[in-house]
Amino acid sequence: MPAFPPIFRLRQIFAAPRVVEIAGEVHRQLGKLRLEEKIKPGESVAVTVGSRGIANIHLITKAIIEHLKTLRAEPFIVPAMGSHGGGTGEGQRQVLQSYGVTEAFCGCPIRASMETVIVCQTAEGFDVHFDRHAFAADHVLVCNRIKAHTDFAGDIESGLMKMMLIGLGKHEGAKIYHRAIQDHSFSQIVRSVAGRVLEACHIVAGLGIIENGYDQTAHIVGIAPGEFETREKELLVVAKQLMPRLPFDRVDLLIIDEIGKDVSGSGMDTNVVGRKFQIHRPGSKEFPKVKSIFVRGLTEATHGNATGIGLAEFCTTRAIQQTDVEVTRINCLTAGHIAAAMMPLDFPTDRAVLEAALPTLGMVAPAEVKLVWIRNTLELREVECSAAYLDESRQRRDLEIIASPRELPFDAVGNLPPDGVRALALR
Secondary structure (H helix, E strand, O other): OOOOOEEEEEEEEEOOOOOHHHHHHHHHHHHOOHHHOOOOOOOOOEEEOOOOOOHHHHHHHHHHHHHHOOOOOOEEEEEEEOOOOOHHHHHHHHHHHHHOOOOOHHHHOOOOOEEEEEEOOOOOOOEEEHHHHHHHHOOOOOOOOOOOOOHHHOOOOOOOHHHHHHHHOHHHHHHHHHHHHHHHOOHHHHHHHHHHHHHOOOOEEEEEEEEEOOOOOEEEEEOHHHHHHHHHHHHHHHHHHHHOOOOOEEEEEEOOOOOOOOOOOOOOHHHHHHOOOOOOOOOOOOOEEEEEEEEEEHHHHHHOOOOOOHHHHHEEEHHHHHHHHHHHHHHHHOOHHHHHOOOOEEEEOHHHHHHHHHHHHHHOOHOOOEEEOOOOOOOOOOEEEEHHHHHHHHHHHHHEEEEEEOOOOOOOOOOOOOOHHHHHHHO
């Protein structure tokens, strides 16, 4: 009997609307908002950029800047990422640089600081913080991806409104808002704070981004400030329909090559792995139902932030060594998600992890284990699956088998390829 299940390669077929001409679509969408009627020549405009690995974010940001320059405005970029980047201005500037968002490429200054201005109080009685540079600008243009949140469920989740409080609130604001969410609800706090920000902080426009299941730009939508809530609710429905998913609803062991803040706010997207409502098991009505998760490492762009590693049961020792403990703790403490920073059981090689993990999955022979192996929770077009899924895969139109079952490709030491699933595509 084999010690490990054989694996085969699978291609998923997702709905895939796509924006081909990024800059042109940004100009068209912003043009519909007639910003020339609001922004006068010479006025400053702060443009937000967050910490997520949004497809084409450097091109989208550059196009926003160019559009504002056609109005003879003076745009600049502000990092809008709460406590990310280690909770420092320079750290947040480095996050932007890793996405190609630089002063040279975008053609404008980047003003990165953790300083905030307290602009008012909410009805609940706490201060509203706002990035100092953005507050000093004549206008603020909010740009962000609209998607399902990794912790909260509702008609508004992650998008423009969340960026106005968590992102632009910087470290101080994010700490307050996450605490307030514990006492109230995400829905209440996001509406309460965003409402005050819209009143007091010169928001001139929003640009919402939706991605398809292939991590491509599906839609870019210009939104007037007075329509943020209505339009974001509508666009969230579209985003959820397009988001990538695992190919199967029930998984014994999920192997993830990399997690990181550039992949998801929670390192791995909890909507994809089925850990949105509980830490080490899915909710009763939540799918997919994954018994155990094995994390192999961190993305380079996460800069050691291992937020989300605590959602996994197993990891390599390498993943622990890649972790910047201080940065990870700052992020998880700020978000009030302490368990996300806790460390799984680690072993020195991939083989050692699997030898420890497989016996914990129940009374199932290794050859029958339902194993799915992915690059990360954004890149799900091609995945590796154990042979236990072979019959189902042959019967489904949304799945294409592109490599026959073969043994797990361990090297002499007992590790899988460093580039994981991506490397197997080249074999």
